[in-house]
Amino acid sequence: MGQNYKIVLQYEGTRYNGWQRQGRTENTIQGKIEAVLERMAGAPVEIHGSGRTDAGVHAMGQVANFYLPEGQTPELVKEYLNRYLPEDIRVLQAELALDRFHSRLNAVEKIYHYQIETGKKRDVFQRRIQYGLGKPLDIEAMREAAALLCGTHDYKSFCGNQKMKKSTVRTVKNIEIWQEKSLVTLMFVGNGFLQHMVRIMAGTLIEVGLGERLSRQMPYILASLDRQEAGFTAPAEGLCLMEVRY
């Protein structure tokens, strides 16, 4: 089985079809990393991410783990990956983990940021990681709605996968919203998120901020267990996985 390595990754998701490998030839982040590790190890290596990120979603602190034969060190692994990975994927940290460590199963908390430019035009240097809404938002109304979305609930209304068979109960610990000049950031902290869940919550909160919905609707959206009741799926480009806690 070899040694279990844990890595922390940064990536600009813009030109990828998301995290998850979809076959040998697909342009995914998992696929890119596995290809470099296979070259290093001389045999196929499977990596486990803390969760899938959608096409176009970014990461400042994605975590993954994988097993390599003896004879490597975290420093060598980090250096090798950073040398051969494309310039939009970067290993920030590599370390040896306990044999049983699994980046998805052992994750206890995840933090996402969703960035929205409310001004007419996005910052030219930040444009790839912001959603260009271009309209002002009522932050106070969004905060009221956000508070009503926190807690332990069945988040089926906020799940992009309508065929989801497993439990759709999750705990959202905290949603914070702040504005710096024309840039609005939503921070989501939870024990795990369903497919598209952060983006649907962001879209719903944006609709509240635009005055298209009232914050007091939130409990009804949750109770409906119906995706149609929630807001739109905010674009991938505004979303970034900031941190995974164990």
Add this chain to the structure above:
Amino acid sequence: MGQNYKIVLQYEGTRYNGWQRQGRTENTIQGKIEAVLERMAGAPVEIHGSGRTDAGVHAMGQVANFYLPEGQTPELVKEYLNRYLPEDIRVLQAELALDRFHSRLNAVEKIYHYQIETGKKRDVFQRRIQYGLGKPLDIEAMREAAALLCGTHDYKSFCGNQKMKKSTVRTVKNIEIWQEKSLVTLMFVGNGFLQHMVRIMAGTLIEVGLGERLSRQMPYILASLDRQEAGFTAPAEGLCLMEVRY
């Protein structure tokens, strides 16, 4: 002659052949802006930048001015430009200026930043605006050298245009150098800079930081008035025009 407008601009220079228009079809920042203004005014408009930035160089605060017929307002000009300019060029500010205001002739001070990643790999979100050196730098030695490059001097050794006929005397008021984690930033403040001057100073200081040159060579490089004596021209991607003061 119409009304004189002053605009402050941000751009990611990566995909442009620099600021200066080089004919109708060239891919330059000046050209892009003039094309939009011509559309707005219904007649050709010439804009004056505070200075040319090289191909690949960025700006957080480039300043330009131009004359438009009566009937526009700064708000309309800003909105129109931001609507039709590509997403890597953005107008931060537009205002009416005095008739005689000229963005280049009236500039009294310019501030540039040059960013260097000394770690093995650049931040994926910042990579387009950093030079990926990938080696550690001796910041103290660079500061010693930088102090010796400040003052009022003939900077001919740091001029990329060897056929320059006008004066090559300039005043560099201050060069500050700081490091945050593996990112080193050089800040240059001066009353004006010759062609490639900031990049040649950055390259020379990098060579000092790598131990390839001694800081005490700086006065001799200046005195030589010989481009061959100075260091390499650091890559355009690390350079950003931060501010122009009037």
